[in-house]
Every structure is written in C-alpha cells, then in structure tokens.
Amino acid sequence: MRIATFIHHGKRHVGQVSADGLQVTAFALSDAQAASGAQALIEAMVSGHALPAFSGPPLDIASVKLEAPLPLPRRNVWCVGRNYHAHAKELQASVFKDSNTDAQAWPIVFTKVPECVIGPSDDVQLPGPDVSEQIDYEAELAVIIGLGGKNISQADAMKHVFGYTVVNDVTARDVQMRHQQWDMGKSFDTFCPMGPWIVTADEIDGRKTRVRCWVNGELRQDGPTENMIFDIPTLIETISRGITLYPGDIIATGTPAGVGMGLKPPRYINKGDVIRVEIEGVGSIENRFV
Numbered sequence: 001m002r003i004a005t006f007i008h009h010g011k012r013h014v015g016q017v018s019a020d021g022l023q024v025t026a027f028a029l030s031d032a033q034a035a036s037g038a039q040a041l042i043e044a045m046v047s048g049h050a051l052p053a054f055s056g057p058p059l060d061i062a063s064v065k066l067e068a069p070l071p072l073p074r075r076n077v078w079c080v081g082r083n084y085h086a087h088a089k090e091l092q093a094s095v096f097k098d099s100n101t102d103a104q105a106w107p108i109v110f111t112k113v114p115e116c117v118i119g120p121s122d123d124v125q126l127p128g129p130d131v132s133e134q135i136d137y138e139a140e141l142a143v144i145i146g147l148g149g150k151n152i153s154q155a156d157a158m159k160h161v162f163g164y165t166v167v168n169d170v171t172a173r174d175v176q177m178r179h180q181q182w183d184m185g186k187s188f189d190t191f192c193p194m195g196p197w198i199v200t201a202d203e204i205d206g207r208k209t210r211v212r213c214w215v216n217g218e219l220r221q222d223g224p225t226e227n228m229i230f231d232i233p234t235l236i237e238t239i240s241r242g243i244t245l246y247p248g249d250i251i252a253t254g255t256p257a258g259v260g261m262g263l264k265p266p267r268y269i270n271k272g273d274v275i276r277v278e279i280e281g282v283g284s285i286e287n288r289f290v
C-alpha cells in the first residue's frame, strides 16, 4: 500500500494512492489525526486496528498537493553517513579523511531536525553565500519504523519496518566539515525533501532496490541498496541499542557514490538547479533549489 499526505481544498489529508500512482483516496481521519500526516495511521496499523474508511471518492493526484508523508516527524530524522562503499571512497579525501573507508566497525549516525522536512516537489531554499557556498545532494532510501522497540536484533529488525520513502539528505558541505558533528550542516531549513509517499514493506524490500539521482536531467547517482556497508537490519539493531525506536521514526540509510563533492572538480548546487531522486518500487521526488 502507498500512503500519501496531501493538501486538498486547503486541508491536510492522508490517503491511499492507487497502484498506478494516478489517484489518491483520503481516509476518514479527524483533523487532529491528519495534522501529523501518516503518523496516526502508522500508529493505528501497528496496533492492529483496521484501516479507517475512505472519506470520499478517489481524487486525481494531479489535483492535490503532495506533502512529505510525515510533514513534521515526531523527532529528528536518523541518518547514516558513509554507508555505500563507492561513496566512502569518493569522499575519503574530504569528509571521511580520518579513517579507512571500509574498515569501520560501526555506522556513522547523525540526525536532521524535523523542521527541515519539505514535500516531494517543494523548493529547497539555498541559505545564501554568507552561510554556505557548498550545497550538495544525497539521494537516499528512508526506512519508516512501524512497530517500536529497543535493543532490536538484526534477526527481528525487518519486522519493525513499516515501509519506505525517498529522501534527499541535502547538505552544506563547508558547514558539515567545519563542525565535528554533522547535524548543523544537514539541518538547514528545507534541507530534507521527502516523499512522494510511503510504500509499505509488504510491497518492496528496501534491501534490494535501486537509488538514483539526476541534477538537471543528468544522472549523477545510481546505486543498488545491496551495496550498503551496513544493511537495514544492522542499522536498526545499531540505532535501537539502548534507544527506543517509535512508530514513525525515520532512518535515512545513506547515499550512493556521485555526490557533487565527490566529482573532480566538485560541482555544488546552483540557484535554479532541479534535483530528482528516484527509488525503484517507491517513487520519485523532484525539487528546485532557489
């Protein structure tokens, strides 16, 4: 099932997207439930409640405005750094210079603040040259946690995956490099385009899909998720060590090779650039940088 959050006639709704992606049908949720996007629905579904009824007929998806499925996540978005072999290699002279590319024992984990999430076709705001001149893209598969838990084993981890969505982990490289921690350079306003919907885990296995990214139509990133250094079960096991994961938590699983900083010479995002991120079996997001 595909679950989208959208605005129709000025109101936020959560609905089921048709298999062809052309229509969406709103669930009968209260305004308070719909306010958090798919969050209330995820919580109800993992608690074993039946899906709510539909509130009306299917709508053409072109007639609504899609938002991020979780427009304001309940807490920071978990993110994983250096999680594809080729990407680790391309940044070994810059971001990852302090250690061997593939020899790490543990994943790099950081977060983006919830307020930086925007919708699948919203504009990303460049912060201005006095703040950063090195804005970069990172196409990523994001895991949405369903059943919560703590100290989840790799063997049980996939039972905690509700579904998947697409994220662009937009990054200010100069700010990322300036500080020991990455959260600042990753959390500028609008720096987490997300969507276009959640695809539930019964429809796709995130361990076996493909992440691609185009800049102004030029293919820059193309990586199978099988090439992750730390796979999805390992990430869930790691992040839940001593920390409870909750329904609706988001884990952005890292980006394949081909980011702007990894090119020679580096090619950062310019005003007017359009970045499209597509994940097979999930969908695509496309955002203009202004």
Ligand code: MG
Pocket (backbone or CB within 6 Å): 079, 080, 081, 138, 140, 169, 252, 254, 255
């Ligand atoms: Mg990233």
